[in-house]
Each structure stands twice: as C-alpha cells, then as structure tokens.
Amino acid sequence: MLKDKQIAVYITGGIAVYKAAEVVRGLIKQGAKVRVVMTKSATEFVTPQTFAVLTKQRVLVDLFDQATNQLVPHIELADWSDLAVVVPATANVLAKLANGLADDAVTAALLATTAPKLVIPAMNEHMWQAPATQRNLAQLRQDGVIILEPTVGMLAEGYVGRGRLPEVATIVDFIRHQVALMNGQLQGRTVLVTAGGTKERLDPVRFISNDSSGKMGYALASAAADQGAKVILVSTIHDRAIPAGVTLVQVESAQEMLTAIQQRFATLDVIIMAAAVADFRPATVAEQKIKKTTDNDRMSLSLIKNPDILKTLARQREQQVMVGFAAETQQLIENATHKLTEKQLAMLVANDVSKKDRGFNADTNEVTILRPHQAPEALPMMSKTALAEALIERILPLLP
Template sequence: MKITVYMTGGIAVYKAVEVVRHLQKAGHKLRVVMTKNAERFVSSNTLAALTKQPVLDDLWTKEHEATIPHIELARWTQLAIVVPASANFLAKMANGIADDAASTTILATAAPKAVVPAMNDQMWSNPATQRNLSLLKKDGIAIMEPVVGLLAEGYQAKGRMPEPDQIFSWLEEKYLTANKRLQGKKIIVSAGGTIESIDPVRYISNHSSGKMGIEIAKAARDAGADVTLVYGNIQAALPDGINTIAVKSAQDMYEAIATNFNDADVLIMAAAVGDWRAKTVAKNKLKKQADQAELQLTFVKNIDILKTLAHAKRADQLVIGFAAETTELLENAQRKLEQKGADYIVANDVSQNVFGSDEDQVTILAQNKQPEKWPKMTKKQVAEKLLNLIRKRF
C-alpha cells in the first residue's frame, strides 16, 4: 500500500520514526510530510534516508517552482497517517485550513486518513480540541486516542502517544490487513463500450474509454479478489493479474458475463452497454447512391444485462450498476435502481466531459437509503472507495 506519514510538532515525533520502520518492514511504500515544528525534534534527513524519498516540508523551494508537489503526493497516497497529530494540526484538518505543506497536502488527499494525537492533557481535554475531533470523526477520519502515561511535563495524564507497535497493530487491523479482505471473492467487472455492427465496415458505439471499469478491476485485484474483466471497446491499458475476456456486442458481453456469473460473488457493470442494435446487419458495405439524401436504419433493443442478471442473482451475490446520465441524474438513477434490481447504482453526470477523463464525481444509490454524493476525485480513488463499500458488505 502507498502510505504517506505526516509528522507534526511534538516530542512524540521521535517515536513516529519507529512507526515508519514498522510499515516499511511490512512491505508498504512510504513517503513522509513534515511540518517545520516537527523538524525541530527530528531531522527530515533521517526520514529521507529511511524512505529513500524526499521529505515534503515546503511548497516554495526552488526545486518545486515548476511542480505542484502537494497534488502529486495527494494523488499517490492510498492511506494518510498523521503521527503524532498536534492540537494545532487537528484544528487545521477539522476546519480545512491549508497554510503550509502538510495541511495543504492532506486537504488535497481523498484517500482514507488516520490520526494519532499526542499532546498535553489540558490541550486534549480542551472543548475546542474535542470539538475538532468530533468534526474529524464525522468526516470519516479514524482517531487512535492517546493513552494515560508520563507526559513531557513530568506527570502522568492522558495525552501520551501510544507505542509504535501499538499504532502499527491498530493500523494493520483497521487498514492494512483490510486491504486483502476480498481474498477468495470472485468479482466480475465490465468495462468499455459495446460495438453493434451495421455492415462489415460500420458500427455504432459510444464514447466510453473503459477507464472506470479498469480502475475498479485493479482495485479489486489489489484487495485480493479473483477478478474477471469483460471488456468491449476501450482506450486504456489492460491491467496485469486479471482474467480478461474481450467482447464486441452487447450480446457477446452478456454471454461472457452470464457464463461466469454463477461462480461470482460480485458483478460490477461499469461498461457502457449499447441499448440498441441494427435489426439486420448488411452482408456487404452499404454503398452511398448518387441521388441518396438520407439513410434509414431499423434498430431493436439489446438484452438488458444488468436487469437480467440482477433479477437472477442469489441472496449472497452483490450486483452494482452504473447510470451515466446527462439530465435529471438522481431521478433517472433512482428509477434504474428500482427497475433493474441492483444492490447499488453508481450515478454520474456524463454531460461534462467525463468520458476519457481521469476524474469523476459520482453519487451512490442503494436500496432503502439516501443517495450519498461523493466529492470529485480520480477514477482510481472512486474505484478504491467503491471497493471499500463492497468490503463492508462482506
């Protein structure tokens, strides 16, 4: 896993170095962000030497003049950990303040976040700190509370940072072993657009690039699942470590998915499947006549893959569909959820150059639940967040 460790000002920062070592020994990729106050206790050279990566502590150095380092690191991160988290940094996180390299980078990070506060007991119990902690919890940020122990001031009280091995165990249980919680699960993902032939030369399709489905397949693979990717017309590289089945038409895609559906635990229909196909496919190229002003074709409905398989699923199977809409997003997606019989619908507005883009903004609809609007993020981050949703179901 790609983990960014944030170190803030406080004597406990020296123990955070051991947390980095624990994570390294577990095989994770580490990068470090430090506040200027953290560097008063531990040198950034120490962390750079350990991680073999430069430490981000300043956005305005000469080497960063032509780059945007905080966005690059935010996109790279799969898990952000603040250890130790000072009262000041907790306040910045809770209120969206971005006035240095660390606070700016973590504000730009969409990956899961965990904080390990350490401070004087009076600062910890202050209503402002507790209010900030409540805000962070509402934002979905995990908090490992400090323990009662000997503080820097020389007396016993709550505020001491837990020991590095305890922090690592907490992270491992909450995030790191969770990364493989889909081990043994079989997941089918569809991606790309389908192709419906008109004649041997021409066809109708859509603008789907397949990026979203491919990112979902990769995230499922990284979560330990046995993944089958059924893909149509795509403009993205196929991932390694995944079973792949190439198809063209909607009927081809249905047959490929149906063949594997009974053995699957999850079906994620991210493909843009054509609703219509030509009633008759010409055997030869349709030639343009000199006096021909228009061409009329008759189309018939394709099989509705999502509806057909969702209505046939077992109680222990999970089916997720996508609703790509240009108008009335939530109304159309809700209707699709009810009619198709899927467990979830991922609704996205494709009227704003979503096809082919690396970013998306989606809303999750589920049976008997209020729609959950996710912030705009990369398709990779959407995929990882969607897999976290699936993990909770299992």
Template sequence: MLVNKKILLCVSGGIAVYKAVALVSKLTQAGAHVKVIMTESARQFVNPLSFQVMSKNDVFYDTFDEKDSHVIAHIDLADWADLVLVAPATANVIGKLANGIADDMVTTTLLATTAPVWIAPAMNVHMYDHPAVLRNIDRLYADGIRFIEPSAGYLACGYVGKGRLEEPEKITALVSKFFEPQNLPLKGKQVIVSAGPTLERIDPVRYLSNFSSGKMGYAMAEAARDLGAAVTLVHGPVALPDPSGMTVIAIESAEQMLEAILSRYDAADYVIKAAAVADYRPKQAAQQKVKKQQGDTQMELERTPDILATLGAQKTHQLLIGFAAETNDVETYALDKLTRKNADYIIANDVSKTDRGFGADQNTVTLYGHDFVQHFPSTSKRALATQLLETIIAQSGVAK
C-alpha cells in the same frame, strides 16, 4: 499486490544469474518497479543490458559511477527500495554481509538500506552445507534478514542436492504475499467488473457505439483488486492498458459481454456493471461495406440484450451494482433502474457535464440503494471507486 512496489535486486555471480533475468521479468509483469545492482562476478555471466531491457531502468555495478550527480547512488538506491532481494546470493556475498564487509556496490548498498532484505542462496550443495556458510546464514537471520531456501535438484556442477536458486515464479509469489495487506474486506471474494463501451457493427467499417472511455470501470476493477478481491474485468473497445493483477477479457458487442459475464456469474460475489452498453444494434449487419446512395436512407435497429436486467433476473447470492449515466432527471431514472432491474445499488452520474463522466479523469456520482442515498463530490475516478466500494461494503456487509 506488487503494483508500484519498489524492488531492488542485488545479483551476485553464479550460473543462476540467468534466472535473475527471468525474475526481473516476472516482477515487472506483476507491476513492480525493479532496479538491479550487479557484482563484477555476475557481469561475467550476464550482460547488464539484459537486466536493463527487462527492468526499463539503469543497471548499477560501480560504486563510483554516479549516474545522477544530485544523489549518491548506493544511498539513493538503499532509500528507494521497499524490499531488497539478493538473488542469486553466493557464499561470498553472504559471508561479506554477515561480517559487515562493504567492498562493492552490492554490499555497500545492503549495509545502507533500512528496507527488508531477503536472500535467495544458490551454490554447490557442499558449499551450502559448510559450517561457515551455515554460521553466516544464522547470523544474518538473527540480524532480521530472511532467506528463500534453495530447492533441491540437479546442479550446474553435476551434483544433485540442495543449492538451486528457487524458481522466479515462486520468488515472485513470495514477494507478492509479503506485500499483501491483511484483513482486506474483499479478500477471497470474486468480483466481475464490466467497463467501456460496446460496439455493434453496421458493416465491416462502421458501427454503433458511445463515448465511454472505460476509465470508471477500470477504476472500480483496480479498487476491488486492492481491497483483496479476485477480479475479472470484461471490457469493450478502449484505449487503456490492461490493469495487472486480474483476469482481463476483451469483448466487442453487448452479446459477447453478456456471455462473458454469465459464464462466470454463478461463482461471483459482486458484479459491477460499469460498462456503457449500446442499447441498439442493426437488425441486419452487412457483410460488405454499405455503399453510399443518393438521398436519405433508413436502418432497422433491434434491442441489444439488457445485461443488467438479465443479471438481476438470475441473481441468487450476488451483490449487483449498476451504473446510470444520464443527462437529465438523474435521480428519477436511477431509482427506476434500481427497482426495475433488481439491482442492489445504482451509481448515477450526470454525463452532460464536460468535466466529469465520459472521458474525464474526475467524476461526481450519487449512490442509490434501497432506502439509501449518498452523494460523492468530484474527485478522481480511482479514489472515488475505493470510496464507493468501501461504502457499499459498510452498508451491505461482505457478500456471502
């Protein structure tokens, strides 16, 4: 849920600043874009370079240090954010914000933003219980600001009580929950997606494979994730970064791909077989490099496991979706595959065209179901994946 979300982290001074560095790490790992503003006191505990390294962005701390002359920094940051986090928030910064004081980069930006603001306090237990602090918290809450309650435990000052900054993992989970859309059609569903080619070894340096880039399978996995599903992506050798927000399993051969899917098949609601599996493998893979000989040679091949057919034969409650990449007679082969492999849907495309299919960012496909056909014109694979899943859900309902 945090992919491409823009989080502005305002860091005020206290020993808990070190946790804010870990928070930036957790948020960026979850796919968020994070920018950091520090107070002067926060810089006494942690060097801005730590936040810069974790966020891959400039760190701001001086209202008058305009890094980009085309914008006013604190206004630009205030407008940029989808959510503003103040963590750790000291009694001082809480008091300033409650009374509309803007005397540094953090407080000036907080007054300028229209984004939701969350505050995660961290201070001594007696400071947190002080009537002035509680009064300021109540005032900010009435203004629409929300608080991440500090946890109880051993504090840096030696006291034991409420005042510890909540753990970065918990804050990240709360932020993710905040951005989670409601009424997603695949929420609570388990989806397995296979993607990319498989690789069948001839010897330690040679193999049989195909030209699949994995882009369409990755797009299907990301679309399922964004529609609320818990996604497992099983992929062969590809040159794509692992998408966030899902379980990713890298395999090499058709046999390994089948094993990875079957081990999770019983719990799956949807299985999307977008991988281009090698149909044959050497009957005997050499343990050492096969040396070149004079004249021609022959290699005996055997069939790899038919993954889609195996899944179709073992299907109970799962909705099974296959792909058919063809160079001719696309409809004939797609309909045959739909019936013969006991699939619920086949997504077919003509890979003989250079502007679509393998390696391309665009695709044109036709969705075949039992007594159902729909053509999807050329569009980006990511947009197409969402259209396909939404159509399948509308046609078949959400898998039980």
C-alpha cells in the same frame, strides 16, 4: 496497499540493476518502508549510495559490515521484513536460493527470512532456458517463492529474447497485487467488472457506440485486485495495460458481454457494470461494407432493443452483489433511483455525463451513490482511481 509495509529489496548483479532504483522509488511512493541489500557484483553497476539516498537507510553489502549498529545485521533485516523482493535476480542467485546457500549478505538474509519472498529474474535467454535454471525455478516455486517471469525484449547482448526484466510499473503493480492477496479484504472473492462502450455493428467496418473510454472500469478492476479479489474484466476496450491479478475477457457487443457474464455468473461474488451498454443495435448487419450511391442521399436504420444485462442477471441472481452505473444528462437522481429499483441492485453509481470535465473520457468523475432504503450519498469530484477505491470500500459491507 503498501503503506507502512516493510520491504527488503535484494539487488543482484546484472545490467538490469538500473531499473531496481526505479522499483525502489516506486515502492516508496506507494508508502512502503524500504531497505536494500546488494551483492558486490550489483555494486559494479550502481553504487550503494544511490539506494541509500533513495531509502534514507544504510545499504547492506558486506555480511560482516562493522559499521551497522547490529551485531548480526542480516538476521535483524530478515526479522524486520514484511516482504522480501529480489530484483533483478540473476541465474547465480536463483541457484543459491534453490540450494539453500548463504555465502553473502543477500543469500544469508534471504535464507533467514520467514516473510513472503518475490523473485524477479533477469538474464540472457539461453541462461533462462537452461535446464539447471528451470530446475532451480521449480524448486523455488515448490518452496513457496513467488516468481514474476522475465519478458521478451531486447537483451544486453543485442538481440531479442526472453530474459528482459519487466517494466518498473509492471513490477510495482505485481508487488502490490501480491500484498493484496495476502492482506486484502476481498481474498477468496471473485469480482467481475465490465468496461467500455459496447459496439453494435452496422457492417464489417462501422458500428454504433458511445463515448465511454473504459477508464472507470479498468480503475475498478485494479481497485478490486488491490483488495485481493480474483478479478475478471469484461471489456470492449483492449488497448490499455491490464492490471496485475486481472483476467481480461474481450467482447464487442452487448450480447457478447451478456454471454461472457452468464458463462461465469455462478462463480461470481460481485458484478460491477461500469460499461456503457448500447440500448439498441441494428436489426440487420450487412455482410459487406455499405456503399453510398449517387441516387441515395439518405439512409435509414432499423434498430432493435438490446438485452438489459443487469435486469436479465437479476432474475438469475443467488448471492451475487450487483452494482450498476447510470450515465444521465437530466433528472439524475430520479432516473437513477428508477434503475436501482427496476434492476434490483445493491448499489447504483449515478453520474451526469453532460459535463465535459467528468464522466466519459475524463480522468475524473463526480458521482452520487444510491442504495436501497438509504439517502443518496454525493461524492466530491475526484480521480477515477480514487473513486474506484471509494466504491470498493462501499461494496465490502454489502457482501454476505
């Protein structure tokens, strides 16, 4: 998503400057072309040479730098930029930007930039909460500046508060998502993805489930967000980092998952059922923990069938594109083809989960894609991240 994007990174003076170097590195790894501008205060924490080595580009610090090949270097940089990112943004630079000041290389170039601007502040909690700072932030938002707010954490002053720069991965993910919103092929679309194995309760501490890790569903949610979609992730897995642009809906059972989808169904363009939904659930759920007894060496469970989520939704479908997954251990194509037809799907992703190096719990997968009236398409083994991107590419032509 960031490949060949021309991103100007503006670095202002604060202890969080050290993280800016990793942000620049992260953007370059994503394929972006990066140039850096620093305030003189920022150079007190990290030298311009650090960023020059990372970017292979001269770092602009002085508004009147005579060493560049440009007569007006800040205007040349502003015209070059597809995106401007200020990280970390101090309270001082927020005030300058909100009031249109241009007294150094950073503020002059930003004032001249017509490309989208992303500002990522970091400062002491009291400075962040100060009425003046909040007024400046409100003005910047009104001017169309996109702001990633600081997090709560240990501050340089030695106490916990809001004002800490978000982690590097969060910042890079945020930037990628903002670019996706501008350029992605799913702009204006709403995609719902399910993830994880459902949990069907026996009692308050036990449940029936399966080996699904949720990795595929989270990868699909991220890939859809990278194409600019509004993404809803309905998941039984709650301990993973939520991708930027993704709204998490926590569920546990198959019935809860169905209810969560039905509540949003009318607003959806695409539904991707990557979750491993239990076919059966206990007929009754004990209110207290089931105890073993000395005279009972066996226990029998009475199970009843869970609702078939995709089959249920197919009866309500209007324009929604519905994509399913089939986890099989035998007769992969035959069983998957039956599901494709029975559930009236636009696409079905079939994988053999009997193999230990792919599918459940693995970071890789090897799947066959089935679509109505088309020959099966077998994809090679690849990471789930790469597979998610490949699947989203194949879903795009299915949209009305």
